[in-house]
Amino acid sequence: MKHIQASEAKAKFSELLDQVERGETIAITRHGRIVARITPDEEAKRQRAREAIKDILELRKTAPGATVEEILQWRDEGRRF
Template identity: 40%
Template sequence: MTLTIEIGEAQARLTELIAKVEAGEEIVIARGNEPVARLAPLNVVRPALVMNAIDEIRAVRARAKPVTREEILAWRHEGHRF
């Protein structure tokens, strides 16, 4: 969701707006009816998210059946025309 706010109000509520941006919201700052700037979250990778993803991948791999070397080589050449 995008929120549009006047410059003066943005100055007064900057801490609150930054918290909204950190939560994923986008803020457009306007002078009158004219948008002049945008506050948007940076695409920063958070270590906790990375560790959760790694844990999920490990859990999926633990449930999968073992793969042989021959299967991997067959997949590597799958679709090739010799």
């Protein structure tokens, strides 16, 4: 969670809203104490998740299949054993 002073939050409110829209929670402080939090809308978060799932399912229809061996190989690429 990001902390920001109230005076700075006032000056950067639009930028803070962009960050919240991307899923970050912002704590607004006054004299070092949290006085408010800006959090993402839960319904919007669920809607983005539903859309991502739908996109993945559509992609799976056209993507070539992969074997278990290929998946394990991709997982292990760059690892030191």
